[in-house]
Amino acid sequence: xxxxxxxxxxxxxxxxxxxxxxxxxxxxHNYMYWYRQDPGMGLKLIYYSVGAGITDKGEVPNGYNVSxxxxxxxxxxxxxxxxxxxSVYFCASSYGSSxxxxxxxxxTRLTVV
Amino acid sequence: xxxxxxxxxxxxxQEAETVTLSCTYDTSESDYYLFWYKQPPSRQMILVIxxxxxKQQNATENRFSVNxxxxxxxxxxxxxxSQLGDAAMYFCAYRRAGTASKLTFGTxxxxxVTL
Numbered sequence: 001x002x003x004x005x006x007x008x009x010x011x012x013x014x015x016x017x018x019x020x021x022x023x024x025x026x027x028x029h030n031y032m033y034w035y036r037q038d039p040g041m042g043l044k045l046i047y048y049s050v051g052a053g054i055t056d057k058g059e060v061p062n063g064y065n066v067s068x069x070x071x072x073x074x075x076x077x078x079x080x081x082x083x084x085x086x087s088v089y090f091c092a093s094s095y096g097s098s099x100x101x102x103x104x105x106x107x108t109r110l111t112v113v
Numbered sequence: 114x115x116x117x118x119x120x121x122x123x124x125x126x127q128e129a130e131t132v133t134l135s136c137t138y139d140t141s142e143s144d145y146y147l148f149w150y151k152q153p154p155s156r157q158m159i160l161v162i163x164x165x166x167x168k169q170q171n172a173t174e175n176r177f178s179v180n181x182x183x184x185x186x187x188x189x190x191x192x193x194x195s196q197l198g199d200a201a202m203y204f205c206a207y208r209r210a211g212t213a214s215k216l217t218f219g220t221x222x223x224x225x226v227t228l
C-alpha cells in the first residue's frame with residue numbers, strides 16, 4: 001500500500017518557469033489537500049478537494065492552480081514561479097470524516113532562483 | 114477563523130524523562146478535533162495522537178498523552194520516558210467537525226532529546 005505519493009522530491013526552478021507537482025493516493029480517499037511549509041512556520045493550506053471535479057481555495061492560493069479529474073490524483077500547478085514560492089510542499093489525503101487521520105506524502109522541496 | 118498557537122519554538126528533554134509541549138487554539142465551534150503530528154528529519158508527517166472535543170477523557174497512545182482543557186482551549190502533549198527517536202518537530206493541528214473540514218496547524222515545536 002503506497003499511501004500518498006508525491007513527485008518530484010526536489011526541484012529547482014528559475015523565476016518565471018512553470019511546473020506541476022504530482023500527487024496520487026491509492027486509499028480511495030475523498031479529500032485531498034496541498035500544503036506549503038515555510039521555515040519556522042506551520043503548514044498552510046493552498047488548495048483542497050472534497051472529491052473528483054471539486055476544488056476550493058485554501059489560505060494561500062495565489063500563484064497556484066489545481067485540478068481533480070480522478071479520485072486518485074491531485075496535481076498542483078505553479079505558473080510563473082517566484083522566489084516567494086520557495087518552500088516544502090505537502091500533499092495529503094483523508095477519508096472525509098473530521099476525526100480521521102490525514103495521510104501525508106513525503107513532501108517536495110522546491111527552490112525558485 | 115481558527116488559529117493554533119504553539120508558544121515553544123524549541124524544547125529539550127533528557128532521555129527517559131518527561132516533557133510537555135503546549136498548544137492553544139481559538140475557535141467558536143463546539144465540535145472539533147485536535148491532533149498532534151510528528152515530523153522527523155525525513156519530513157514525513159506522522160500522526161501521534163488525536164482528541165475529539167466532545168470527549169472529556171484525555172487521549173493516550175503508549176508513551177504519549179494529552180491534557181485537553183476545552184474551556185481554556187488548551188491541548189498539550191506529554192511524552193513520557195523520552196527516547197532518542199522522539200526528536201522531531203511536533204505540530205498541533207485543529208479540524209472542525211463537518212464536511213470539507215481542513216486541518217489548521219500551529220508553527221511547531223522542535224524537540225531535542227539528549228543523553
